[in-house]
Amino acid sequence: MFYHIKELQYRAKPERPDPLFAKQLQEVLGGQFGEISVAMQYLFQGWSVRGNGKYKDLLMDTGAEELAHIEMLATMIARLLDGAPVGDLEVAAKDPVIGAILSGMNPQHAIVSGLGAMPADSVGNRWTADYIIASGNLLADFRANLNAESQGRLQVVRLYESTTDRGVKDMLSWLIAxxxxxxxxxxxxxxxxxxKENIVVPSTFPRELEKREVSHVLFNFSAGNESAEGRWASGPSMDGEGVFQYVENPVPLAKKPVLKPAPPYIHDTPPAVVKGREDQIPPSLY
Amino acid sequence: MFYHIKELQYRAKPERPDPLFAKQLQEVLGGQFGEISVAMQYLFQGWSVRGNGKYKDLLMDTGAEELAHIEMLATMIARLLDGAPVGDLEVAAKDPVIGAILSGMNPQHAIVSGLGAMPADSVGNRWTADYIIASGNLLADFRANLNAESQGRLQVVRLYESTTDRGVKDMLSWLIAxxxxxxxxxxxxxxxxxxKENIVVPSTFPRELEKREVSHVLFNFSAGNESAEGRWASGPSMDGEGVFQYVENPVPLAKKPVLKPAPPYIHDTPPAVVKGREDQIPPSLY
Amino acid sequence: MFYHIKELQYRAKPERPDPLFAKQLQEVLGGQFGEISVAMQYLFQGWSVRGNGKYKDLLMDTGAEELAHIEMLATMIARLLDGAPVGDLEVAAKDPVIGAILSGMNPQHAIVSGLGAMPADSVGNRWTADYIIASGNLLADFRANLNAESQGRLQVVRLYESTTDRGVKDMLSWLIAxxxxxxxxxxxxxxxxxxKENIVVPSTFPRELEKREVSHVLFNFSAGNESAEGRWASGPSMDGEGVFQYVENPVPLAKKPVLKPAPPYIHDTPPAVVKGREDQIPPSLY
Amino acid sequence: MFYHIKELQYRAKPERPDPLFAKQLQEVLGGQFGEISVAMQYLFQGWSVRGNGKYKDLLMDTGAEELAHIEMLATMIARLLDGAPVGDLEVAAKDPVIGAILSGMNPQHAIVSGLGAMPADSVGNRWTADYIIASGNLLADFRANLNAESQGRLQVVRLYESTTDRGVKDMLSWLIAxxxxxxxxxxxxxxxxxxKENIVVPSTFPRELEKREVSHVLFNFSAGNESAEGRWASGPSMDGEGVFQYVENPVPLAKKPVLKPAPPYIHDTPPAVVKGREDQIPPSLY
Amino acid sequence: MFYHIKELQYRAKPERPDPLFAKQLQEVLGGQFGEISVAMQYLFQGWSVRGNGKYKDLLMDTGAEELAHIEMLATMIARLLDGAPVGDLEVAAKDPVIGAILSGMNPQHAIVSGLGAMPADSVGNRWTADYIIASGNLLADFRANLNAESQGRLQVVRLYESTTDRGVKDMLSWLIAxxxxxxxxxxxxxxxxxxKENIVVPSTFPRELEKREVSHVLFNFSAGNESAEGRWASGPSMDGEGVFQYVENPVPLAKKPVLKPAPPYIHDTPPAVVKGREDQIPPSLY
Amino acid sequence: MFYHIKELQYRAKPERPDPLFAKQLQEVLGGQFGEISVAMQYLFQGWSVRGNGKYKDLLMDTGAEELAHIEMLATMIARLLDGAPVGDLEVAAKDPVIGAILSGMNPQHAIVSGLGAMPADSVGNRWTADYIIASGNLLADFRANLNAESQGRLQVVRLYESTTDRGVKDMLSWLIAxxxxxxxxxxxxxxxxxxKENIVVPSTFPRELEKREVSHVLFNFSAGNESAEGRWASGPSMDGEGVFQYVENPVPLAKKPVLKPAPPYIHDTPPAVVKGREDQIPPSLY
Structure with a gap:
């Protein structure tokens, strides 16, 4: 169960409005690695943990914090949109700054949300749960989380570099931390x-059931063997279960597949036509 | 540039058709962590690497291999669909096995693809590039890749557990390896x-620009302090840049935000109405 | 800012597992009018309210409660999936109940989420922010909310009718209330x-700027005039600004549009070809 | 069955081209609350009405009219795109107005549609049936319709405010009316x-089956009790079935859920690992 | 402008309900090549035709007819859903036919649409305007149309084969015709x-501006030269502008691309790290 | 199985960076008819061909080539983004060219991909498999392919017209060819x-099973009979199976459908309410 207080975790106040930057900032609110994504990802992982210990608590702690980050960004974006201008080409022609705003701002910020933040990214794609993952396997999912925080911090840093507003930078430096x-x-x-589990997910699948002869092999499918120089191409494997091998010229291990014809009720191209024996095809085809 | 040969990297032949399993197997072909996702993810990362060394080569090697895995799965699914039955309730009522197939198979395998594999997951969602990431930052992206392979292997293992077909298991044991x-x-x-870079992505952002006072702090936003037991709550931080702290009762650092009214041309609710001073609102509202 | 406690707002425990019902119950968790939709809708509306009064508080109260409902449903679905079977056609053929489960359950509940709830609806479409609305205009948005709660209660009632599990019914009767x-x-x-505002949204647009002659007219575009019997076809209009009129045989008020040809650099079909004067088209076309 | 005439319901002719405004105007053609949405929503509701009276007729009347509005907007947008310029940065640098157009117009209007309208919104999201609803319950659906018309009129009004073109304003004033x-x-x-039915949808579910003790209770989940001032917090409920109550400090009614471990074939994290008894985990994990 | 009459273009009455078939039939209502797709595609093409002749009229004639087909399918699906059962595993276990229905029907037909048709395909994906095309170039678009009718008829034929209901077959035989x-x-x-235009779209682009040396060349990028046997590999080209050539062993014409490093403010992996000269990287990285 | 070489099929080097054009060029990389679409479409068709002859080989040859085109475009886009500026309104106001770039470029090119190409179109919609088709029927699918190449070439030509960069034009002239x-x-x-098969897809459905009386009839559903002038309105039909007919005033062949009420457990509007006999509705409604 959740309780909300109206105070913000941290300040979210720009020095001045900037509708173009409001549009860009949407990326870390409603984009693939924005705050909605991490909030929902951690909460769903937490709700699905089968067991009740520190991992579940950590997920719920962090999921709840990310809700507060959505709130901070929504507030910041609304303020960056304060008094955003509207107008058409006539207006745009007169003032280059207004023109740049009208050209560049997200038109939905005026038309749809009435100068509020949207659950969308910087080009206007609405947030989708395609972005998140909760598999029930914690090691797999924590890797998803480390990835999300890596992509997320990278994006916030890039946004930090593209504004001169001290209020915005102040808030972003909180999110970066x-x-x-x-x-x-x-x-x-x-x-x-x-x-506890070794590095390969899932750790519980018996190794003898996989094709162990290719469990530590790098196939060189892209010409040039720069990749042979890497740690992954020789020496003991990272999971301690084998030795890395490099195959310079990988070959196929199975022959060309030949698929059987479909049954007539599927109405694929009739087999005789596919095979090109057109002399044998009667007018009625089957 | 790519060259194709028609031989398969590995066998893709089931013992017998199984349209229900064909539907399930779509998950690792066209789902969030299926072979299309990893192929596209590695290729896009490879094409975007600014520099030409072993990392780019490794990405292209693996991306090209994943294309071969798409091919193996597409072949296997087509064979699992061989001669799939069609029919309606009348038919379903007569034979429980046929009934289970008609109820449970993906109807698009008959109607849309004509017994071929589809670029879709096990519930029929078409593949979308929402699933992939290429950020230009290799450490971030390799974490995305490790996550994808972790989720992917987990899903293939679950599928391995849910079939008794030796041909299918043979191919899956290859993919698992x-x-x-x-x-x-x-x-x-x-x-x-x-x-080389330390663990925090991106490594190039000067640490003094972030709010360092919260760079290693766990806020306990979910009641109960099981999460205080973890390695992340005390001791030196993993990045060697600080000491983990645990804040039992986190408090807000900023006050309630108050947003300015929107300009009249936005036609949000008029401020007087929001504030509830209805006695002051004239009929014309503004 | 949000605080979480791990206790549930209300019980979420079925009498027994039921993977088919778990799939159906996803609708009111992650569907168009599920709990994710209302939680996100109310929170985004609340964050965008420009003013700080009872309406904002009501939105935040209810948004926070809906987060608790997501949690209850996620818990219930995980329990309905407890020990869900896996298997293929061989298995399905032996036991009709297992067969019905394998045919009918959402395969992603086993393969993707590892027996956890998903942010998706009952057919597996992932939740999308396409479902929600926050316009900045409270009357408009409260209508969206009343609609969402109407559709939502209707769906929960339909689910209540299709289960015999007393634990599930107990929780659903809470959600219905x-x-x-x-x-x-x-x-x-x-x-x-x-x-305060009259019924037409937005109330602040001057009525004299709209084509008032058609502001209260019903055009009979579908043959038959049953619709003339309704309250909307005669008498004073609901907004008190006019009198309803019924137009039995509506006619167009503008002539056929003729669009100018596109410039040559667009490479639409050349005008001469569209107009059918083929004798005049030289080989080079332009 | 439908008949089409080529005359327009109302004029759709701008004074002059304006590719930026064409992009914005797409919102009310192909956006969430655009004309495609209302046309499809009313028609699907109409086709699903089980009964044949004035409500069905009203739905079909209005659905058919909305098709005419799609047509008017498609025509207007094509005309706003008349002779839209193309060019690159070299061109953009020379003339600020051309630059603003090239920066701000929807590039698909040139590349994809050849200066025609698209079934998309103002940021280019293609229309999706996620936007519409037809539940079979008329009261629920009419609320969806009132919402759609409220959001739609609001958006058209906002567009009206952001153009100076008298031809565009003329058409928009028709749509607003x-x-x-x-x-x-x-x-x-x-x-x-x-x-007839009382206000709660669906009206046919017996009230005694819901948890009546919380059917008229406002839980204060967001700190501060401004919401207690509203009509919804005290006095008789709007449905006449109870009295509104306000709960200042809501508490949970169920304890922390504990989920059972998943079966081994799901390969979630092994229970021993989740619980942290790592000393007991053998190398093979299970 | 459109007029609707309530009579159907053709009968849409099944012999008996069949909720499984209702689900399948959704494919040709709301799927990629269903009736919504062709209706919207033809209407948008018609509205965008710049010129007013027989092609525009043909598009509008056919677009309006397809609206009638949506209506027929919506009616048929509602009737196939008449009295569809609801229930859970308890119910499913008792009667194999009911079990097959509950397992296999689209749960949204009960929960969401209340036994009405949905704007969705046979696996529940909602219709999207991603499916349609209107480019402004008629030859291109008529090819899109011929494709849509080919895929559409194929799907209807496959559905015809999978039902024994004479009422359904009767309607499908109309749609097939x-x-x-x-x-x-x-x-x-x-x-x-x-x-008039030759076969290559767009016909108006001067041929001398394309790389004519590869305008009629087949590159053999997939090993094996079965494709050399085709009409496309030798003889005069279909457009009469050249002679088909077959290149057995295609080679690249450009060298490996080397991309410049990104500017520091992008925070991609630092060049020194990508290139692997780790000895030269100072702790601060830049 | 696929092999990759790092050399490009053809040059992909612009004269100078142009972030605005990079955004536009995304259309033919990741848009509806971009190179990802044709690559995936041909490969999936090839993998599904049931039979192994020249058609399969042609599909695989061309699918593999399209992968090389994705690579060329990804390379070109990365180079067009070289050193793209970042900044906010302050920056935009100072230099109109920089302003136009900041307003007009795809912000995700900086924030998300780090100056790399994205699997998305020119407005930022991520690529989706909704764009492709593989039906198993070759004639249907080759029509899909001809359409895709027609739309694709049209789009590339439009892009060719809107750049002055000789490097870009050079590459586009290759793609056009x-x-x-x-x-x-x-x-x-x-x-x-x-x-071999006649022109109507699928050719294998017996013509006597369709309603032959309407197999060659044009219904005039849009007022005006310009469409009667076309080849499709009179004379022998193109399939040689009949004679084209033109029906000036099409009439319905079936009466108004009346749908039965839904069962009570669906909670649609009660029949008595729909029919408007409100005097007969008791308080409990059923």
Whole structure:
């Protein structure tokens, strides 16, 4: 169950409105690695954990914090949109700054949301749960989380570089620091699980059931063998279960597949036509 | 540039058709972590690498291999669909096995693809590039890759457990082994980059610009402090840049935001109405 | 800012697992009018309210409660999936109940989420922010909310009718009651705003700028005049600004549009070809 | 069955081309609350009405009219795109107005549609049936319709404010007036049904089966009790079935859920690992 | 402008309900090549035709007819859903036919649409305007139309084969015949345009501006030269502008691309790290 | 199985960066008819061909080539983004060219992909498999292919017209030429199949089972009979199976449908309410 207070976790106040930047900032609110994504991802993972210990608590702690980050960004975006101009080409022609705003701002910020933030990214794609993952396997999912925080911090940093507004930079420097922590925490949790389970997910599948002869082999499918120089191409494998091998010229292990014709009621191209024996095809085809 | 040969990397032949399993197997062909996702993800990352070394080559090697895995799965699914029955309730009522197939198979396998594989997941959602990521930052992206291979192997293992067909199991054991390697290789590449760059992505953002006072703090936003037991709550941080702290009762650092009214041309609710001073609102409202 | 406690708002425990019902129940978790939709809709509306009064508080109260409902449904679905069987056609053929489960359950519940709830509807479409609305205009948005609670309660009632599990029915009867309240509360809020603003949204657009001659006219575009019997076809209009009229045989008020040809650099069909004067088209076409 | 005539319901001719405005105007053609949405929503509702009276006729009347509005907007947008310029940065640098157009127009209007309207919104999201609803329950659906017309009129009004073109304003003032009527008519229909059915949808579910003790209770989940001031927090409920209550400090009614471990074939994290008893985990994990 | 009459173009009455078939039939209502797709495609093409002749009229004639087909299918699906059962596993276990229905029907037909048709395909994906095309170039678009009618008729035929209901077959035989006509008509229109414009779209681009040396060359990128046997590999080209050539061993014409490093403010992986000269990377990285 | 070489099929180097054009060029990489679409479409068709002859080989040859085109476009886009500026309104105001870039470029090119190409179109919609088709029926699918190459070449030509960069034009002239060939080759393959199968897809459905009386009839559903002038309105039909007829005033062949009420457990509007006999509705409604 959740309780809300109206105070913000941290300040979300720009020095001045900037509708173009409001549009860009949507990326880390409603984009693939925005705050909606991490909030929903952690909460769904937490609700699905079968067991009730520190991992579940960590997921719920962080999921609840991310809700507060959505709130901060929504507030910031609304303020960046304060008094955003409207107008058409006539207006745009007169003032280059107004023209740049009218050309570049997200028109839905005026037409649809009435100068409010939207659950969408910087080009207007609405947020979708395609972005998130909760598999029930914690090591797999913590890797998803470390990835999300890595992509997320990278995007916030890029936004930090593209504004001169001190209020915006102040808030972004908070989010960057929190992403630093979140990378650290998922990293720590991953280390714990890897120490217990080995690094390959899922750890519970018996190794003798996989084709072990290719479990540590790099196939060189792109010409040039720069990839042979990497740690992954020789020496003991990272999972301690084998030795890396490099196959310079990979070959196929199975022959060309030949698919059987479909039954007539499917009405694929009749077999005789596919095979090109057109002399044998009667007018009625079958 | 790409060359194709028609031989398969590995066998893709079931013992017998099974349209229900064909539907399930679509998950690892066209789902969020299916072979289309990893192929496209690695290729796009490879094409975007600014520099030409072993990392790019590794991406292209693996991306090209994943194309071969799409091919194997497409072949297997077509064979699992061989001669799939069609029919309606009348038919379904007569034979429980046929009934189960007609109820449970993906109807698009008959109606749309004519007994061929589809670029879709196990519930029929078409593949979307929402699933993939290529950020230009290799450490971030290799984490995305390790995640994808972790989720992917987990899903293939679950499918392995739910079939008794030896031909299918044979192919899946190949894919599981390849996912073992791919987890190993991205793990190795990540270790290399972390050794050079430290673990926090992006490594190039000056730490003094972030709010360092919260860079290693866990806020307890979900009641109960099981999460205080973890490695992430005390001791030196994983990035070696600080010491983990645990805040039992997090408090807000900013006050309630108050947003300014929108300009009249936006036609949001008039301020007087929002504030509830209805006695002051004239009939014309503004 | 949000705080979470791990206790549930209300019980979410079925008498026994039922993977088929788990799939159906996803509709009111992650479907168009499921709990994710109402939670996100109310929170985004609340964050965008420009003003800080009872309406904003009501939105945040209810948005936070809906987060608790997502949690209850996620818990219930995980329990309905407890120990869900896996298997293929061989298995399905032996036991009709297992067969019905394997045919009918959402395969992603096993393959993707590992027996956890998903942010998706009952046919597996992932939740999308296409489902929600926050316009900045409270009367418009409260109508969206009343609609969402109406559709939502209807769907929960239909699910209540299709299960015999007393634990499930117990939880659904809670959700139905809460939807009763939420319909009541948005209804009350709407009445307040309509009393202040009149019923037509937005109330602030000057009526003299619209084509008032058709502001209260019903055009009979579908043959048969049953619709003339309705309250909307005669008598004073609901907004008190006119009298309803019924136009039995509506006619167009503008002539056929003729679009100018596109410039040559667009490479639409050349005008001469569209007009059919083929004798005049030279080989080079332009 | 439908008949088409090529004359327009109303004029759709701008004074001059304006590719930026063409992009914005797409919102009310192919956006969430654009004309495609209302046309499809009313027609699907009409086709699903089980019974043949004035409500069905009203739905079909209005659905057919909305098709005419799609047509007017498609025509207007094509004309706003007349002779739209193409060019690159070299061109953009020379003339600020051309630059603003090239920066701001929807590039698909040139590349994809050849200066025609698209079934998409103002940021280029293609129209999706996620936007519409037809539930079979008329009171629920008429509320969806009143919402759609409220959001739609609001958006058209915002567009009206952002153009100076008298031809565009003329057409928009027609659409605004029609939306006035459509709000009036759904309002009237809703009043009729509420008078017969009471206000809670669906009206046919026996009230004694819901948890009546919370059917009229407002839980204060967001700190601060401004919401207690509203009509929804005290007095008789709007449905006449109870009395509104306000709960200042809501508490959970169920304890922390504990989920059972998943079966081994799901390969979630092994229970011993989740619970942290790592000393007990053998190398093979299970 | 459109007029609707409530009579159907053709009968849409099954012999008996069949909720499984209702689900399948959705494919040709709301799927990629269903009736919504062709209706919207033809209407949008018609509204965008710049010129007013027989092609525009043909598009509008056919677009309006397809609206009638949506109506027929919506009616048929509602009737196939008449009295569809609801229930859970308890119910499913008792009667194999009911079990097959509950397992296999689209749950949204009960929960969401209340036994009405939905704007969705046979697996529940909602219709999207991604499915349609209107480019402004008639030859291109008529090819899109011929394709749509080909895929559409194929799907209807497959559905015809999978039902024994004479009422359903009766209606499908109508739709199949109409698709026969529509294939014929677009074929005729294509022939006319090809006769005027040559076969390559767009015909108006000067041939001397393309790399004519590869305008009629087949590159053998998939090993094996079965494709050399085709009409496309030798002899005069179909457009009469050259001679087909077959290149057995295609080679690249450009060298490996090397991309420049990104500017520091993008925070991609630092160049030194990508290139692997780790000895040269200072702790601060830049 | 696929092999990759790092050399490009053809040069992909612009004279100078142009972030606005990079955004536009995304259309033919990741849009509806971009290179991802044709690559995936041909490969999936090839993998599904049931039979192993020249058609399969042609599909695989061309599918593999299209992968090389994705690569060329990804390379070109990355180079057009070289050193793209970042900044906010302050920056935009100072230099109109920089302002136009900041307003007009795709913000995700900086924030998300780090100056790399994205699997998305020119307005930022991510690529989706909704765009492709593989039906198992070759004639149907080759028509889809001819359409895709027609739309694709049209789009590339439009882009060619809107740039002055000689490097970009050089590459586009290659792609245009390849699209010329691909139109030619699918045209040739279609001619072969039509010669064997007749023009109506699928050819294998017995004509006597369709309603032959309407198989060659044009219904005039849009007022005005310009469409009667076409080849499709009179004379022998294109399939040689009949004579085209034109019906000036089409009439319905079936009466108004009346749908039965839904069962009570669906909770649609009660029949008595729909029919308007409100005097007969008791308080409990059923």
């Amino acid at each position: 929190r992403d630093t922590m979140h990378q650290n925490q998922w990293y720590a949790a991953i280390c714990e699980l890897e120490a | 390849r996912d073992t390697m791919h987890q190993n290789q991205w793990y190795a590449a990540i270790c290399e980059l972390e050794a | 809460r939807d009763t309240m939420h319909q009541n509360q948005w209804y009350a809020a709407i009445c307040e705003l309509e009393a | 029609r939306d006035t009527m459509h709000q009036n008519q759904w309002y009237a229909a809703i009043c009729e049904l509420e008078a | 109409r698709d026969t006509m529509h294939q014929n008509q677009w074929y005729a229109a294509i022939c006319e345009l090809e006769a | 390849r699209d010329t060939m691909h139109q030619n080759q699918w045209y040739a393959a279609i001619c072969e199949l039509e010669a």
